[in-house]
Amino acid sequence: MKIRLLAVGLLAGGLASAASAQDVLRIATEGAYPPFNNVTADGELVGFDVEIAEALCAAMERNCEIVAQDWDGIIPGLVNDKYDAIIASMSITEERKQAIDFSAPYYSNYLSVVAADGTTATLEELAEVSIGAQRSTTGSQWAEDTYGSRADIRLYDTNPAAFSDLSAGRVETVVADFLPAAEWVSANQGFGFVAEKIDIADQIGIGVRKGEDALREDLNSAIEAIRADGTYQTISVKYFGIDIF
């Protein structure tokens, strides 16, 4: 009897939490991708993606909870319902579209190749040197597709880890998205671009589970809304000095 009561209590508790989970929109970001998303020393999530997520939530009039999730588990986590959306500077790719759906793009991305000053290798000769990149990114996949999967491509768990090996001199070049690369180059003397803006028609979108069309439509309208009222431009200028849409 007691056990049954307990079971009913647990069930009711479970239902209640399921109901409240529907009200809160759970958003995942990586938290290791400055200046787009990063964790401060106090454990607070900050960055362009985080502020865009907050602005979108305000536009949709929904309560949001933003959590940090390691990059190479971020899509499986979405598919398994750990959260409802990914706002983490994720490029819209055909391969990812097999697993999840994307909102309309919220900014455009280019790839960059960074190396120490004095590096003579050109983009065509990159197959001869070591190339660092974050695993599971458009950068690493571009390198694999361009230079072959057996080129000396070193894959790191995070983007800063790749850059730290570049500054140690352990890896000769790093392929990364343009804006984080530009920030890193301006903060680190002695490094420059081998290629500044490689256009791979890369658009960044918000990942949602397949079939969640209502949420996707809401996010699309919210992106239009923050573009229309200037919130987006304010955030973009604050981080990059320009509108990166």
Place this chain on the structure above:
Amino acid sequence: MYQDLKFWVSDTICAGLSPLAGPLLGKACPRFIDGFLVTTELLALACGIGFFLAIALTFARMSGRTVLVWPAQVFVYVFRGTPLLVQLWIIYFGVGSLGEQGLGPFLWTFFKNPWLVGLLVLTLNTSAYVSEIFRGGLANIERGQMEAALSIGMPWLRAMRRIMLPQAIRIAWPAYGNELILMMKGSALISTITVMDLMGQTRTIFARNFDLNTYLYAAILYLVLAGCISAFVAVFERRFRHDTAR
């Protein structure tokens, strides 16, 4: 050259497996086998070198000389008492961040290479565990044997090597086999320092196909490796049994 040979081996294996692997693994097959070979190679080297390092460590710990006992004890305590992942990151990212200025050109050629750092850490880690296993084996051998050897004038080191250690290894062998399997599983962590071992390749393949079966295929390959290790351990175990039966 050697790298090309390994690529050729995995291409050949994949070509041979193509009726079976083709539909399942497709383009990913050479990557899986590349990774499998890297893991196998690292394990064989780490466990081979680690075995002899472990013997040296065990001798140092049993020698009764403070200058040898203490460093060996501290080494074993540190490498047994910290996670392998922490050791990898301290030595790869931590020591590596000193760069060429901090480490000098000679050490830097070593620490620059993720494969060599992986090998170093795996070797040191396994030698600490294996030395503990050997120490356990030695503790099970009658002390009188050592005393007898010394009393007929045999030097300590030779008595250890010829009388004590062979018996200790026999006793410790099943535990040693277990350590080899644990090491195989632990080796998956070197994928975090950019070594393209089986786990590194698997994560890279998964990053493109988002097919959870990818991890299943990796598990099967790890099981194949575990089977080979078990068979290797069993062969020696049988030989040891013959030796003692005689």
